[in-house]
Amino acid sequence: MPSNDVIPGGGKPPPDWILELTEQLPGVIFQLHRDPDGRMHFPYLAGSGAQLTGIDRRDLAQSALPALERLAEDDHPRVMAAIERSARWQRPITTKFRLRMADDRLSWIALRAQPRKVETGVLWYGLMIDISEQMVEEERLRRLSDTDDLTGLANRRKLMQRLEEEISLSNRHALPLSLMMLDLDHFKSINDTWGHLRGDQVLTELATLCREVLREEDLVARLGGEEFALLLPLPPETHCRQLAERLRERIAAHDFGIGQGRITVSIGVAEHRIGDSCETLIRRADESLYAAKHGGRNQVMTGA
Numbered sequence: 001m002p003s004n005d006v007i008p009g010g011g012k013p014p015p016d017w018i019l020e021l022t023e024q025l026p027g028v029i030f031q032l033h034r035d036p037d038g039r040m041h042f043p044y045l046a047g048s049g050a051q052l053t054g055i056d057r058r059d060l061a062q063s064a065l066p067a068l069e070r071l072a073e074d075d076h077p078r079v080m081a082a083i084e085r086s087a088r089w090q091r092p093i094t095t096k097f098r099l100r101m102a103d104d105r106l107s108w109i110a111l112r113a114q115p116r117k118v119e120t121g122v123l124w125y126g127l128m129i130d131i132s133e134q135m136v137e138e139e140r141l142r143r144l145s146d147t148d149d150l151t152g153l154a155n156r157r158k159l160m161q162r163l164e165e166e167i168s169l170s171n172r173h174a175l176p177l178s179l180m181m182l183d184l185d186h187f188k189s190i191n192d193t194w195g196h197l198r199g200d201q202v203l204t205e206l207a208t209l210c211r212e213v214l215r216e217e218d219l220v221a222r223l224g225g226e227e228f229a230l231l232l233p234l235p236p237e238t239h240c241r242q243l244a245e246r247l248r249e250r251i252a253a254h255d256f257g258i259g260q261g262r263i264t265v266s267i268g269v270a271e272h273r274i275g276d277s278c279e280t281l282i283r284r285a286d287e288s289l290y291a292a293k294h295g296g297r298n299q300v301m302t303g304a
């Protein structure tokens with residue numbers, strides 16, 4: 001295979017306007033070469049992004065290591081595996097990763113590269129582009145779609161997603177998991193007496209109280225209206241019921257601005273049993289909540 005497989009333009013110097021064009025590109029275009037023994041280097045690198053890492057291109061033309069060392073620790077194995085797969089199956093690489101820049105900032109980079117077998121190993125033709133802004137926006141949208149507008153708690157969608165994950169873990173490793181359903185008592189009359197805005201304020205303060213009582217790893221979600229769900233991974237055996245009691249007492253003692261003791265909640269607790277699905281666990285917590293309401297409200301009930 002002639003050496004012009006490695007050097008764009010077949011070894012002839014490219015015209016000035018091509019050089020200028022490639023250097024002005026808002027990203028990086030490159031060739032990445034890998035020897036049969038796995039050593040990599042960038043025979044060609046161009047684009048305005050090429051300076052941002054602060055690594056000299058001449059060093060990268062010798063070895064790709066200085067760039068690979070800048071990969072975020074969590075992303076390194078995934079990127080190496082993508083390169084390996086691409087080389088083995090001759091499939092394009094499509095990945096994204098975080099790369100440490102000269103100013104120590106981590107930037108999100110999207111990479112696309114097409115591999116080609118050459119006599120000396122594998123040669124990729126690719127491009128990289130900074131997608132940090134898109135990633136921030138994606139994260140903002142994801143948060144929005146997971147969050148309840150009024151209280152800032154997780155919403156039903158987020159709860160269902162976490163519940164699926166936790167139940168799958170609990171079923172696989174027999175880990176404890178509890179679900180509490182919490183519903184405000186006679187909330188309609190609070191709204192009717194004090195107005196909808198005050199009702200909203202009660203919901204927001206209630207969310208804060210729940211968060212204060214729970215631990216970081218627990219999830220508090222507003223399911224809609226005056227109904228909340230609390231998901232507790234790994235609670236010690238009797239912990240969940242005690243916690244529900246503490247929360248109930250704390251709420252009953254709190255002054256929501258309409259006089260102490262006006263706001264109470266009913267709580268239904270269900271503990272995960274091996275083999276439970278989301279629906280089964282929710283149904284059992286709902287049944288406990290129903291029992292708490294019918295037992296006179298302002299109380300905690302656990303499943304049979």
Ligand SMILES: Nc1nc2c(ncn2[C@@H]2O[C@H](COP(=O)(O)OP(=O)(O)OP(=O)(O)O)[C@@H](O)[C@H]2O)c(=O)[nH]1
Pocket residue numbers: 150183184185186187188189191195196197198199200203224225226293297
């Ligand atoms: N302020 C406010 N009220 C809401 C919101 N969502 C639902 N509600 C009200 O919550 C009340 C729920 O009433 P019900 O389902 O009858 O329940 P309840 O009065 O709490 O009675 P029990 O649950 O049986 O103790 C209704 O008046 C809804 O209008 C909200 O976002 N803000």
